[in-house]
Amino acid sequence: MIKLIVSDVDGTLVPDGSSKINPEVFDTILKLREKGIQFAIASGRPWASVEHAFEPVKRKIFYVANNGAYVGCCGRSLYVYSIEQELVHRIIKKVRRYPDLEVVYAGANGDYLESSNERLMNWLIESYKFNLTRVDDLLGLDEPCVKVSIYKSQGIEAASRDIYEEFKDELKMSCAGDMWMDCMAKGVNKGRAIRTIQESLHIKPEETMAFGDQLNDMEMLEQAYYSFAVANARDEVRKAARFQADSNENDGVLKILKHLL
Numbered sequence: 001m002i003k004l005i006v007s008d009v010d011g012t013l014v015p016d017g018s019s020k021i022n023p024e025v026f027d028t029i030l031k032l033r034e035k036g037i038q039f040a041i042a043s044g045r046p047w048a049s050v051e052h053a054f055e056p057v058k059r060k061i062f063y064v065a066n067n068g069a070y071v072g073c074c075g076r077s078l079y080v081y082s083i084e085q086e087l088v089h090r091i092i093k094k095v096r097r098y099p100d101l102e103v104v105y106a107g108a109n110g111d112y113l114e115s116s117n118e119r120l121m122n123w124l125i126e127s128y129k130f131n132l133t134r135v136d137d138l139l140g141l142d143e144p145c146v147k148v149s150i151y152k153s154q155g156i157e158a159a160s161r162d163i164y165e166e167f168k169d170e171l172k173m174s175c176a177g178d179m180w181m182d183c184m185a186k187g188v189n190k191g192r193a194i195r196t197i198q199e200s201l202h203i204k205p206e207e208t209m210a211f212g213d214q215l216n217d218m219e220m221l222e223q224a225y226y227s228f229a230v231a232n233a234r235d236e237v238r239k240a241a242r243f244q245a246d247s248n249e250n251d252g253v254l255k256i257l258k259h260l261l
Contacts, residue, residue: 002037002260003207006064006194006220009043009053011177011213012230013253026056028257033060037260040064040197042190042210042220044149044176045128046111047072052129066106067174067216068193069146069184079196080108082144083185087170091148091183092138094163101159102151104132107143114138120151150181157181174216182216191219198223211245211253213237228256 007013014021029039040062043050047065051058063072071079088105095103102120105112110131113121124130135141152159160181164173172184198208210217210224213233221227221241229241230252238244246252 001207002209002226003203004038004040004194004198004201004209005032005257005260006040006042006190006208006210006224007253008190008212008214008217008220009041009045009050011232012211012217012248014248021053022251022254023056024251025254025257026054028254028261029057029061031261032257035261038062038197038201038203040194042068042194042212042217044147044180044182044216046070046106046130046147047077048110048131049129051075062197064190064193064197066147067172067176067182067184068188068190068219069106070108071193071196077108079193080144080146081185081188082108082146083148083171083183085145087167088145088148089139091163091167091171094166095148095150098159098163100152103138104130104149104151105138105141105145106147106149107141108146109143112138112141112143146184148183150183151179154178174214176214176216189219190217191221191223194220194223209256211256212241213248228253 042064044067047070050063050065059074069081095101102115112135150160157175172188176182206225208224209226210221211228213230227241228243228245229238230245231247245256
C-alpha cells in the first residue's frame with residue numbers, strides 16, 4: 001500500500017521555470033490525503049517558491065526545498081541544513097572568477113543576488129516566485145546559507161566543471177537542468193530529506209512512490225520502491241527508476257496519481 005508520494009516540480013510536474021500547476025494536481029492531492037496518503041514536494045527551489053506554487057494545498061503537504069536542505073510542513077520549518085560559512089565564502093569567490101556565471105545565495109529565510117542582471121532577477125521573481133533581494137556583497141550576509149546555486153542560461157554542467165572538481169569532496173553538488181549547479185552541505189540531498197520524513201511517519205521505502213527527471217532526483221528515487229522517471233527525464237534517471245511515466249508536458253505524474261484514487 002502506498003503511504004507517501006513524493007514529486008519533483010521543474011521538469012517533472014511542470015516545464016522548467018513555470019509556476020503553473022495543473023489545478024487537477026491540487027484536487028488529486030486532496031483526494032489522496034483523504035485516503036490517508038501523505039504527499040511531499042521535493043524541489044531545488046527555495047521554500048517560498050514551492051509554497052507559492054502549491055498555495056491551494058500548502059498546509060496539507062510536506063515541502064522539501066533547496067534540494068533537501070529545507071524540510072517544512074504546515075507553514076513551519078522542520079529541518080534546515082546549512083553550509084559552513086567559510087566554505088560558502090570560498091565557493092562564491094571562486095564563481096566570481098567566471099564572468100559568464102551568476103551565483104544565488106539561498107538563505108534560511110530568503111534568497112540573495114549581487115548581480116546587476118535585471119533579466120535574471122526579474123525571471124527568478126516572476127517565474128519562480130523567489131523571495132529575492134539584491135545585495136552589494138554576498139560575503140557580508142550573516143544569514144545561514146542552505147544552498148549556493150550557480151547559474152548559466154545554458155550549458156551549466158560544462159561551464160562549472162572546474163568548480164565542481166574543486167569542491168565536490170566538500171559539498172553535495174548536482175545539476176538541476178541545463179541552467180543550475182546546486183551546492184549544499186555534504187550529505188544533503190532530496191533522498192536524505194525524504195528518509196527523514198519516512199522515519200518520522202514510520203513509512204517504508206516499499207510504501208513510497210516518487211517522481212523525478214534530473215540528477216538531483218536520484219537519491220530521492222532510491223528512497224522509493226515505486227520510483228518513476230518522466231519520459232523527458234535524463235537517461236541516467238530513466239535507467240535508475242523502476243518505472244516510467246509520461247512526460248511533464250503530458251501530465252505524466254497526474255496520470256499515475258489518478259490511478260491511486
